[in-house]
Amino acid sequence: MAIRLRLLALTFGLALPAAHALTIDAKGLARYDISYVQCEAQFPDLQGKRDDAYLAMWRTRPTPELRNELAATRKGSAYRAERKRVLDATAKGAAPAASSPIGQQCQALRSELQRAKT
Numbered sequence: 001m002a003i004r005l006r007l008l009a010l011t012f013g014l015a016l017p018a019a020h021a022l023t024i025d026a027k028g029l030a031r032y033d034i035s036y037v038q039c040e041a042q043f044p045d046l047q048g049k050r051d052d053a054y055l056a057m058w059r060t061r062p063t064p065e066l067r068n069e070l071a072a073t074r075k076g077s078a079y080r081a082e083r084k085r086v087l088d089a090t091a092k093g094a095a096p097a098a099s100s101p102i103g104q105q106c107q108a109l110r111s112e113l114q115r116a117k118t
Helices: 003-012 026-042 050-057 064-075 078-092 102-117
Strands: none
Touching: 003 102, 026 050, 026 064, 026 078, 026 102, 050 102, 064 078
């Protein structure tokens, strides 16, 4: 029965606690960190909550282990290279992704952080 339930959950993309672990993408984290600075400027209540907001996006509660993993990822070469690439592109005037304005993304992130607190 348990195997059938896990198979069903995996088939439909449902996450069971034992079957799901957060994998931190260094490149994605670098892009997130750069845009989060803009969110902090727009919404002062987000200041100092970068990691909590990131983990809330993934619907994961902050733990000391996850915070350490985020810190270690930020020290890695993939993170630093992506951060440099994005900052260089921004300095050259390259247009940001047109999928959604940053204000809407910040508001959505803020909502996820509020949801995670409840």
